[in-house]
Amino acid sequence: MADEKVSNKRIIFKDYVTGYPKDDDMILTSSDIELKAPSGSAAVLIKNLYLSCDPYMRGKMSKPGVQSYTAAFTPGSVITGYGVGRVVDSGHPNFHAGDLVWGITGWEEYSLIKAPEGLIKIKYTDVPLSYYTGILGMPGLAAYVGFNELSSPKKGETVFVSAASGAVGQLVGQFAKLIGCYVVGSAGSQEKVDLLKSKFGFDDAFNYKEEHDLNAALKRHFPDGIDIYFENVGGAMLDAVLLNMRNHGRIAVCGMISQYNLTVKDAVHNLMCLVSKRIRMQGFIEPDHKHLYPQFLELAIQHIRKAAGLRRRRRRGP
Amino acid sequence: MADEKVSNKRIIFKDYVTGYPKDDDMILTSSDIELKAPSGSAAVLIKNLYLSCDPYMRGKMSKPGVQSYTAAFTPGSVITGYGVGRVVDSGHPNFHAGDLVWGITGWEEYSLIKAPEGLIKIKYTDVPLSYYTGILGMPGLAAYVGFNELSSPKKGETVFVSAASGAVGQLVGQFAKLIGCYVVGSAGSQEKVDLLKSKFGFDDAFNYKEEHDLNAALKRHFPDGIDIYFENVGGAMLDAVLLNMRNHGRIAVCGMISQYNLTVKDAVHNLMCLVSKRIRMQGFIEPDHKHLYPQFLELAIQHIRKAAGLRRRRRRGP
């Protein structure tokens, strides 16, 4: 394979973005790549099989600034993000050609990963590999950490999840049901609302775009208040949730997607509820908790297999 | 003493308040009171020695509403609040005439306390009794709980305290110095700023009313950011603090006094910092933590006596 050069389609980040990203903030281009790790390096060359587009990437499109926890993209360079790949060549003792991995790679056909220590070797392949950009990848661990580890959930508690049909939200709802909580989610279409109730096991769900009074919508769904809010959207939803939290409630602050494209962020007015209701708000980012990945993986794969078994049995009939 | 009736000056709450309270929202009146606990009752009759006026009382002046954690005052009834008193007569087995107590009493000369279980018997009388409305009372326990118990302070960390010269803030600064933190406070006059630095041991302080850019003021005082913010004021100060927190910072949310008289609360825009900096915000109220009072009292009295001894020795000379 040495010296073999192939063409490599790539998505290049053009320049910093203000407001909503547009198609032409990115450029599709192609260049040649040698399918080997530079000799003497500890780099790994992978063929990308799945690439994920995640909300945090919007932060990397803004000029480097205070609120960003990951470095901004470099204009003119390939966009980076989570993905699944197969090792083609490796200069690193932990990785070998043929290994399947997930982690930060590039939006291109082949990527040379210079610091492959961040890649995680894929242990279970009896599930679709794309799961490692979802439930078995970054969004899965984020949902688990934010809900199971940081929100102190207890059986019987009430849980509200925003952006509930997203990669993270749909898992939070399912983790909450496993613990025995009552879970309601919000999403932006009737189709998503139906999915939440029929497929993801939420007790109830509503379309936030159809509610002109979010406070009233939450009161309707939580007449006795919310014990745990899994925060994905921020802004007006957070403000309404604060009014509906119960005493000693917890808010896992995973993200605020409604704010990412705004230059002036929405106003939140009801923070005094934190005192009067003794609420704990905990921000977190998944990379801080990578050490929990092995235990999370075992838990998640078990449930995936159980659900797949149930589906198979249901298809075969009783 | 039985059947003895004396006149009892009282401050009556006239009606619910909107905006800033005014003198005539209260009425000074007088009525007669019998100086004994009704026979057969478990009530306690106390002579009030010190009464405290605390910020949370503003919440009790508003119409009963969602954000209030204590019941609103009853129009036409005496104002209640923390105070120090001497038991005159008692129908309760735990209290006897002559006992000194602190807790919730009335703004009047004598109060009949029908549920005296909430009163705490004063153990140490070698300090001014007024201390039981300050360092040895509710504000002291609030400062201790919010800082020592909920903010996980570590030696060498940076601490910012707003309303730093108030009953709570001045103690938070001193607790932080005892742990070996670097502490800066904000207050509303040069006199208070001087007091913070010369008497309360703060490393630095500034007058927030003289700063038109709070973000810049905080950057000046905390070039490397804030590990712990003890939140007493809310609004614009909180918004600026969020921009200046360090990763894994903690915010103890004790109160938001700048908001209490506003009908529309100030906007906070920078909450996405909770995620990017993995910040924990924890609201609390002192009554939830009364079980910590005995351990807090022992700690505080020790330091008060040590400081008094130092002052005496300094006055006598070397």
Ligand SMILES: NC(=O)c1ccc[n+]([C@@H]2O[C@H](COP(=O)([O-])OP(=O)(O)OC[C@H]3O[C@@H](n4cnc5c(N)ncnc54)[C@H](OP(=O)(O)O)[C@@H]3O)[C@@H](O)[C@H]2O)c1
């Ligand atoms: N802290 C971490 O480590 C971490 C890790 C992963 C994700 N996150 C955060 O978690 C959140 C969800 O991520 P995800 O991976 O689940 O995203 P996703 O699968 O891409 O789903 C995002 C969904 O958010 C909803 N949304 C978009 N704009 C919105 C707005 N203005 N108001 C309300 N909802 C809006 C949309 O659904 P609707 O049709 O329902 O509006 C969208 O489908 C994001 O805030 C993300 O930044 C954080």
Ligand SMILES: NC(=O)c1ccc[n+]([C@@H]2O[C@H](COP(=O)([O-])OP(=O)(O)OC[C@H]3O[C@@H](n4cnc5c(N)ncnc54)[C@H](OP(=O)(O)O)[C@@H]3O)[C@@H](O)[C@H]2O)c1
């Ligand atoms: N959670 C609890 O259990 C608990 C217990 C006690 C107190 N608290 C809260 O803790 C905070 C401080 O209480 P405290 O007993 O120390 O009060 P305090 O001794 O009465 O002092 C309050 C100080 O707050 C400052 N202030 C007033 N309005 C302000 C504004 N608009 N912006 C900024 N500062 C303002 C003033 O000082 P300046 O001249 O510096 O402006 C005032 O002297 C309050 O928010 C209170 O509600 C909470």
